[in-house]
Amino acid sequence: MTEDAAIGAVLSSFFGLGVVMLTLIQNMSAGQQAGLDHLLLGSTAAMLREDAQIIAMGGALVLCVALLLHRPMMITAFDENFAQSLGVNLRFIDGAAMALILAVTVIGLKIVGLILIVALLIIPSVTARLISNRANHITPLAGVIGGVSGVVGAGISSLAPDLPTGAIIVLVSGGFFLLALFFAPARGILASAARARTFQRRVHRRQGLLALAQGYHVHEPYTRKLLQHDGHLRADGVLTARGEDAAKAALRDEMRLAYLRRNPDYSEFLSRHDGLSDLSRSFTRDELHHIDQAMETAS
Amino acid sequence: MSGAEFVALSLTPILIGVFAAISCALPGNFLVLRKQALVGDAISHVVLPGIVMGFLITRSLDAWAMLLGAAAAALFSVVAIDVIRRISRIETGAIMGVVFTTLFALGVLLLEQSDASSVHLDVEHALMGNLESLIWLEARGWSSLLDPVALAQLPPELPRLAVSSVLILGLMLVFWRPLKISTFDEGYAESLGLPVRAISLGLVMVAALAAVTAFDAVGSIIVIAMFICPAAAARLMTDRLSAQIWWSVVFASLSAVLGYVLAGYGPLWIGFDHAVSAAGMIATVSGLILGACAVLDPKGRPAWIDPSAHRRFLRPDSRFHP
Amino acid sequence: MLKLYRHTDQLDPSSPLAIRGLSVSYGEKPALFSVDLTILPQSMTAIIGPNGAGKSTLLKAALGTVPRLSGQVSIFGRALASERHRIAYVPQRASVDWDFPADVRDVVLMGLYRQSGLLRRITRADEALAEDALARVGMQDFRHRQIGQLSGGQQQRVFLARALAQNADLYLLDEPFAGVDAATETAIIAVLKNLKEAGKTVVAVHHDLSTVADYFDHVAMINTRLIAQGDISTTFTPKNLEDTYGGRLMTAQIDRLREAGLH
Numbered sequence: 001m002t003e004d005a006a007i008g009a010v011l012s013s014f015f016g017l018g019v020v021m022l023t024l025i026q027n028m029s030a031g032q033q034a035g036l037d038h039l040l041l042g043s044t045a046a047m048l049r050e051d052a053q054i055i056a057m058g059g060a061l062v063l064c065v066a067l068l069l070h071r072p073m074m075i076t077a078f079d080e081n082f083a084q085s086l087g088v089n090l091r092f093i094d095g096a097a098m099a100l101i102l103a104v105t106v107i108g109l110k111i112v113g114l115i116l117i118v119a120l121l122i123i124p125s126v127t128a129r130l131i132s133n134r135a136n137h138i139t140p141l142a143g144v145i146g147g148v149s150g151v152v153g154a155g156i157s158s159l160a161p162d163l164p165t166g167a168i169i170v171l172v173s174g175g176f177f178l179l180a181l182f183f184a185p186a187r188g189i190l191a192s193a194a195r196a197r198t199f200q201r202r203v204h205r206r207q208g209l210l211a212l213a214q215g216y217h218v219h220e221p222y223t224r225k226l227l228q229h230d231g232h233l234r235a236d237g238v239l240t241a242r243g244e245d246a247a248k249a250a251l252r253d254e255m256r257l258a259y260l261r262r263n264p265d266y267s268e269f270l271s272r273h274d275g276l277s278d279l280s281r282s283f284t285r286d287e288l289h290h291i292d293q294a295m296e297t298a299s
Numbered sequence: 300m301s302g303a304e305f306v307a308l309s310l311t312p313i314l315i316g317v318f319a320a321i322s323c324a325l326p327g328n329f330l331v332l333r334k335q336a337l338v339g340d341a342i343s344h345v346v347l348p349g350i351v352m353g354f355l356i357t358r359s360l361d362a363w364a365m366l367l368g369a370a371a372a373a374l375f376s377v378v379a380i381d382v383i384r385r386i387s388r389i390e391t392g393a394i395m396g397v398v399f400t401t402l403f404a405l406g407v408l409l410l411e412q413s414d415a416s417s418v419h420l421d422v423e424h425a426l427m428g429n430l431e432s433l434i435w436l437e438a439r440g441w442s443s444l445l446d447p448v449a450l451a452q453l454p455p456e457l458p459r460l461a462v463s464s465v466l467i468l469g470l471m472l473v474f475w476r477p478l479k480i481s482t483f484d485e486g487y488a489e490s491l492g493l494p495v496r497a498i499s500l501g502l503v504m505v506a507a508l509a510a511v512t513a514f515d516a517v518g519s520i521i522v523i524a525m526f527i528c529p530a531a532a533a534r535l536m537t538d539r540l541s542a543q544i545w546w547s548v549v550f551a552s553l554s555a556v557l558g559y560v561l562a563g564y565g566p567l568w569i570g571f572d573h574a575v576s577a578a579g580m581i582a583t584v585s586g587l588i589l590g591a592c593a594v595l596d597p598k599g600r601p602a603w604i605d606p607s608a609h610r611r612f613l614r615p616d617s618r619f620h621p
Numbered sequence: 622m623l624k625l626y627r628h629t630d631q632l633d634p635s636s637p638l639a640i641r642g643l644s645v646s647y648g649e650k651p652a653l654f655s656v657d658l659t660i661l662p663q664s665m666t667a668i669i670g671p672n673g674a675g676k677s678t679l680l681k682a683a684l685g686t687v688p689r690l691s692g693q694v695s696i697f698g699r700a701l702a703s704e705r706h707r708i709a710y711v712p713q714r715a716s717v718d719w720d721f722p723a724d725v726r727d728v729v730l731m732g733l734y735r736q737s738g739l740l741r742r743i744t745r746a747d748e749a750l751a752e753d754a755l756a757r758v759g760m761q762d763f764r765h766r767q768i769g770q771l772s773g774g775q776q777q778r779v780f781l782a783r784a785l786a787q788n789a790d791l792y793l794l795d796e797p798f799a800g801v802d803a804a805t806e807t808a809i810i811a812v813l814k815n816l817k818e819a820g821k822t823v824v825a826v827h828h829d830l831s832t833v834a835d836y837f838d839h840v841a842m843i844n845t846r847l848i849a850q851g852d853i854s855t856t857f858t859p860k861n862l863e864d865t866y867g868g869r870l871m872t873a874q875i876d877r878l879r880e881a882g883l884h
Contacts, residue, residue, distance in 0.1 A: 005336040005531045010423040013586020014526035019427055019520060019579030026565070056762045119400035126393045153731040164411045174401030181387060189386050195649065203690045207655045211642070220642065221692055261844060274650050275845055332721065378804045400680040473739055480731045489686040490710035491734055540722045
């Protein structure tokens, strides 16, 4: 059976069992309302000073353990086999991660509720992942996002009498997620869309120049439009003087690339290049000079 | 129990449970095969905000308004998950977690802010449904099944779920081939010109339809369990997709009937005075069935269960002549 | 001076598969850049190149299943949509979950989807077509075998049988010889050669350089760009191989190929 099916099956049937037992208990001690609502949503309003202290202490403890185990956990998350070769006990790490999640759930269940805990386990980390590509930054960033969501959410919910604190906190963190989804510098929607567009333009320009340099027509209207916009192409499909130069440069780069590809000695060299942009961006002038000379001798 | 009592008090809840279980189990087969089992979980979480919004917009407790709201919310969440996954390249499970918890929180907020909470729309109901209360008081015995006056008083959940199960079954039959091909081999399906994204979205829509119609009557626990457990158990019974579907229908019905009976009478048998949650028990039974299938492992099964196994059994290596 | 390979300006209407100026990317590095390719009718073409050179992507772009950044594809001189029924695709065996609940016959019947559509019953004629396809790959005795119980080579044959059942004119195969036993390899190549005899066109992504010249009559060499394309005898040369594989192909390997009769 696949993992997700197993998770879903265990989750739902044990949940069903829990509900059965809950109704059993409710029936046995009639009058006592151990409602499901509270477990799911918590009852922040009914929180006592002692509850807050317990949560604070429990949270601090979890934080300490997480800090302590942060290195082996990080290595395990990246590469289990490598971690094992370093002598990391995988079972211990998995168990510790589970124990931490369980601890957070138990501490928070009564006050903030199950849904909020699930939400706060996931949303800040995913948001941090959108913002940063570095594991060392993601963990503290996720902590900060979670913390800020809690403070801001609690603040908002205190503005009006019947705002459910837990739900507001989740919504605030969801808001952070949306912000990151759109505006994150590297992985955000806007940034990636802009990059994809720029990339497509680069491909069209390069392709068009190469075709023209070899005496072919450019058929694609979009390529023609871009080249005309650059001042490389006249409306009748003939290269301008500047276009001639650019086309020649593109063709020369393509020749150099072909030469580099051909020679095993240069594979290190070649890996520096993205396969598309001007070679002068990836190589120094000296290196290019060297390549040109080598090509000359070869021919 | 007399026939009259059974028809009035137990028949309709059992039938509703069976229809709800079947309509979830049918699309569940494909969700499990596509490794999207948790989509059912996600859908059933966003049903709550959908229902509340349906109520807030129409200001009525009319079932259709709420069903539409729930369907819209399910559709929205599924599309949102798909879009975010494509754009951000984050793992689907994580995105589902973000989307469904946020929407659930939104539902809770709306619920608390509106007067909906005073009118039986509460979280407990959403989870557990009210299967036990869907009785047919007008029934005077089996003969009422032929009495149009009494039939008109059937709990509306029953015809609604019956129609949706039939509709879902019909859709599965009509789109059987594209579903099968694209589930097995998406790249090949695309090469045939099949609209694989639309098929995938359509499947999730059907799952949402099942979840939404079942949810109101039986709560989301059953919905989540029935998407996964019968299908996963059925997969362990056979190596043919069509046989798997029928096995899942059998298991779903069995869970519903057995779960309802156990919840209603089980506690009495062991000396308690009150019944326990039927929804919880149905989900539990479905899990037990899956567990039993996994333990017994019918793949090393006696030959009588599945005729194709019979052939394998007799001729372990090739040489089958019709 | 090196010559860049670019041999087509117009899409050749007689070609089963003609590609011009095709660029595809999955991120911000082109997977294919400005590829021109013209497959000749009734030819057997191997697409070769190092790992990650864009070979599978080229097939997928021909099938219209990956988004193109630029370029055109024509199938028998017309748009893909109108000629799709003339293409049969054999995906990489590893691309599917073989634990799927289906038997061999089920998979082969998938190839008849275009004719059978949503609801039409499977007729005797359909069964006969599927039977024939299975017989051609030597799998007729396995028709009721669960697909997960097949060996890698048998799975590959089933995939080929499914494509044969489509009765197409252009066959696109993605690594049909990857991880298969010698008997399967012989069986598959015999089927492909028969297809060619019957006037069909075969294009296969291929990874075993030592068999290229035996199995195929044309070759397209790809490393993001099209490096060379043409007849095996003129195109499958050590120089072109070096241009394609560069540092990644050991000189020893080329020597071995040369001994095997490479020009």
